[in-house]
Amino acid sequence: xxxKKQQVSRRQFLNYTLTGVGGFMAASMLxxxxxxxxxxxxxxxxxxxxxAVVDVSEITTDPQRFDWTVEQVDAWxxxxxxxxxxxxKNENDEIVPLSPTCTHLGCSVSWAxxxxxxxxxxxxxxxxxxxxxxxxxxxxPPPAPLALYEYEVRDGTLYLGQPVPRGGV
Amino acid sequence: xLQRMYxxxxxxxxxxxxxxxxxxHEVPEHVNPAHHFSAFVYCFGGLTFFVTVIQVLSGxxxxxxxxxxIENAWRSVYYLxxxxxxxxxxxxxxxxxxxxxxxxxxxHTLRVFFQGAYKKPRELNWMVGVLIFFVMLALxxxxxxxxxxxxxxxxxxxxxxxxxxxPLIGEMAKTLLNGDPSIVGAQTLARFxxxxxxxxxxxxxxxxxxxxxxxxxxxxxxxx
Numbered sequence: 521x522x523x524k525k526q527q528v529s530r531r532q533f534l535n536y537t538l539t540g541v542g543g544f545m546a547a548s549m550l551x552x553x554x555x556x557x558x559x560x561x562x563x564x565x566x567x568x569x570x571x572a573v574v575d576v577s578e579i580t581t582d583p584q585r586f587d588w589t590v591e592q593v594d595a596w597x598x599x600x601x602x603x604x605x606x607x608x609k610n611e612n613d614e615i616v617p618l619s620p621t622c623t624h625l626g627c628s629v630s631w632a633x634x635x636x637x638x639x640x641x642x643x644x645x646x647x648x649x650x651x652x653x654x655x656x657x658x659x660x661p662p663p664a665p666l667a668l669y670e671y672e673v674r675d676g677t678l679y680l681g682q683p684v685p686r687g688g689v
Numbered sequence: 690x691l692q693r694m695y696x697x698x699x700x701x702x703x704x705x706x707x708x709x710x711x712x713x714h715e716v717p718e719h720v721n722p723a724h725h726f727s728a729f730v731y732c733f734g735g736l737t738f739f740v741t742v743i744q745v746l747s748g749x750x751x752x753x754x755x756x757x758x759i760e761n762a763w764r765s766v767y768y769l770x771x772x773x774x775x776x777x778x779x780x781x782x783x784x785x786x787x788x789x790x791x792x793x794x795x796x797h798t799l800r801v802f803f804q805g806a807y808k809k810p811r812e813l814n815w816m817v818g819v820l821i822f823f824v825m826l827a828l829x830x831x832x833x834x835x836x837x838x839x840x841x842x843x844x845x846x847x848x849x850x851x852x853x854x855x856p857l858i859g860e861m862a863k864t865l866l867n868g869d870p871s872i873v874g875a876q877t878l879a880r881f882x883x884x885x886x887x888x889x890x891x892x893x894x895x896x897x898x899x900x901x902x903x904x905x906x907x908x909x910x911x912x913x
């Protein structure tokens with residue numbers, strides 16, 4: 521290898537040429553297939569649109585559950601999917617739209633879902649509890665507060681976007 | 690780096706003789722287009738194999754989107770053609786490649802036939818080759834139904850009528866292929882998919898293996 525003039529033998533030259541041409545052919549064959557397969561990773565998410573949920577006048581200081589239905593397009597399959605939120609107005613007259621998904625293992629919580637805790641959210645799966653503002657009660661399974669929906673009020677109607685998780689312990 | 694990785698493996702499992710068996714052998718002068726240009730006719734077998742590899746790869750990738758169900762088959766094909774990046778190219782490769790395989794296979798068969806290369810001691814390999822030809826035709830036939838459009842549906846109706854025309858067992862053969870005595874539908878599509886994607890490729894790989902092993906054992910036939 522330390523010769524000053526490195527000779528490329530005919531055999532080596534043909535080897536390189538063959539490898540190069542073969543590699544080029546293999547790459548041009550595989551490139552469209554790989555791009556085809558990884559397409560879902562590179563496609564921008566279409567979620568994030570705000571959905572009209574309820575008239576603001578219906579929101580009270582007690583959490584109420586409101587449902588709304590979204591047309592979900594899943595590639596070649598279109599279906600109606602129902603989402604829900606627990607919404608109330610706090611003492612500063614701010615709207616608090618909480619996600620009903622328990623942060624423990626994803627069951628649905630409900631306000632006053634257990635007679636023993638009439639002013640807490642209760643998850644029936646593992647007795648998880650949350651305060652009215654969504655904070656998880658210590659010594660119950662949930663590790664984090666309930667997620668809060670992005671929201672905005674337009675023309676007296678509440679619009680909700682995606683639930684934003686709040687950090688936990 | 691590569692050399693060292695190769696050496697590391699080779700030292701332990703001795704792979705050099707393996708790949709020498711596969712790749713390192715002399716090409717006789719009469720098969721080398723550099724000596725006689727007319728020797729290009731010897732390429733058709735290799736080209737058949739090359740296109741088959743494309744078919745296997747593009748087919749594998751297509752199943753990432755395709756579903757063999759009468760409600761969704763056409764829609765999933767439409768989706769992958771119109772919405773997925775390079776969907777047209779990948780399905781195009783599979784679609785056109787299917788025809789190219791048959792053409793190459795046919796040219797290869799013609800070459801072997803007119804050169805008399807099938808004669809003793811290579812009769813067995815000719816027979817295996819004919820079986821490969823049938824498997825390829827069956828692959829083309831079963832794949833044709835999968836997009837579940839009008840053309841696919843009615844082509845399959847005709848296919849089933851041909852199967853029904855077989856003496857004595859025709860009725861049974863048709864039901865076996867169709868999955869139902871009369872309806873060409875949900876069961877037919879599921880069956881054709883299974884045959885196209887699992888059964889026939891398995892048969893094809895086994896036959897191709899035998900085909901290639903016999904070529905290496907017997908060597909290529911001599912000059913005319």
